Amino acid sequence: MTDHATDPERAVVDDPARPGRGRVRAPHGSAPARSASLRRAMRRNRIAPYLFLTPWLIGFFVITLGPMLYSFYLSFTDFNLLGSAEWIGIDNYIELFTSDPKYLESVRVTLVYVFVSVPLQLAFALLLAVLLNRGLRGLALYRSIYYLPSLIGASVAIAVLWRQMFGRNGLVNQVLDWFGIVGESWIGNPDTALGTLIILNVWTFGSPMVIFLAALRQVPEYLYEAAAVDGVSKWKAFWHITLPMLTPVVLFNLVLQLIGAFQAFTPAYVVSGGTGGPVNSTLFYTLYLYQKGFANFEMGYASAMAWVLFFFIAIVTAVNFWLSRYWVHYDD
Known part of the structure; x- marks a missing residue:
C-alpha cells in the first residue's frame, strides 16, 4: 500500500467543498504545468490574428499605401517616365x-x-x-x-x-x-x-x-x-x-x-x-x-x-x- 503523504507523485490539499474535513490528493506539479500551458496558448492566440492579417497588410502597404505615397511625392515633381523626377514644388497644382x-x-x-x-x-x-x-x-x-x-x-x-x-x-x-x-x-x-x-x-x-x-x-x-x-x-x-x-x-x-x-x-x-x-x-x-x-x-x-x-x-x-x-x- 502506497503512503500518499510521502508519495513524490502526489500532493495533499484541502477539499474546498469540505473545509476542515477530508483531504483530496492531486498530482504534484500539475498547477504549474497547467499555468505554463495556458500562457503558451494565450501567446498563440495573441499572435494568430497578426498572422492572418499579414497577407492583407503586405498587400495594403505594397499595392495601396506605397503607390499612394509615391504618387503624392510625384505630384510635386516634373516626371515623364523617361528621366528622373525633378522637384518643382506646387507648380503642377498651380498650372x-x-x-x-x-x-x-x-x-x-x-x-x-x-x-x-x-x-x-x-x-x-x-x-x-x-x-x-x-x-x-x-x-x-x-x-x-x-x-x-x-x-x-x-x-x-x-x-x-x-x-x-x-x-x-x-x-x-x-x-x-x-x-x-x-x-x-x-x-x-x-x-x-x-x-x-x-x-x-x-x-x-x-x-x-x-x-x-x-x-x-x-x-x-x-x-x-x-x-x-x-x-x-x-x-x-x-x-x-x-x-x-x-x-x-x-x-x-x-x-x-x-x-x-x-x-x-x-x-x-x-x-x-x-x-x-x-x-x-x-x-x-x-x-x-x-x-x-x-x-x-x-x-x-x-x-x-x-x-x-x-x-x-x-x-x-x-x-x-x-x-x-x-x-x-x-x-x-
Whole structure:
C-alpha cells in the first residue's frame, strides 16, 4: 500500500467543498504545468490574428499605401517616365487651375455628368423599388433583371454596345425612323454626346434599387396601418413615413454613387475613342488624367490631378455627412 503523504507523485490539499474535513490528493506539479500551458496558448492566440492579417497588410502597404505615397511625392515633381523626377514644388497644382483650360473643361464635364446622372439614377432606383415592394410575384426574378445592368454597365462590352446604339445607324435612330424622325449620330454631336453617357449611368440603377428594396421591407407595417386609420393618402404616407425611414439608405446610396460617378472612366474612353470628343464634350476628369499620364507621360502632372480628385471626393463626402444631420432620420 502506497503512503500518499510521502508519495513524490502526489500532493495533499484541502477539499474546498469540505473545509476542515477530508483531504483530496492531486498530482504534484500539475498547477504549474497547467499555468505554463495556458500562457503558451494565450501567446498563440495573441499572435494568430497578426498572422492572418499579414497577407492583407503586405498587400495594403505594397499595392495601396506605397503607390499612394509615391504618387503624392510625384505630384510635386516634373516626371515623364523617361528621366528622373525633378522637384518643382506646387507648380503642377498651380498650372492645373491657372494655365490649363482643358483641365477646367474636364472638371465642368464631370460635374455636369455627376450632378445630373446620380439624382436621376437614385430617383429611378427608388421608384422601381417602391413598385417591386408591392407584393409582386416573381420578385427575385425582377430583382435580378433590374440588378443586371449594375453588374455590366461599366464594362467595355456595354460601352461598345452603347456606342453602336447611339451611332448614326444605331438602334436608337432606327426606332426614330419608324416615326419619320431623321436621327443623327448622338455620340458625334457635342450637344448630345454627354447625354448618352448620362443615360448609361442612369440605366445602371440596379444596385441602389436592391438596397432601397431591402430597406423598404424593413419599414414597420404598423406605421402604414395607423396612417390608414387616420385617413392618410398613399402619397402622404410615402412622403411622411416611407421617405423619412429611408433617409439613411438614401445617404448611403448617394455617397456611393457620387464616388463612383466622379471616377467614371470606361464609358467615356470607349464611346469617345479615348479622345473625350467631340469637342471635349465627354472629356471626363479621369479620362483627361489618363491622357496626361499614359499618353503624354506627364506622370507628375497626372499625380497632381489624382490627388485633387481624391481631396475633392473626400470633401464632397464629408459635406454630405455633415448635411445629413438636417435630413437623415435614424430610428432611435
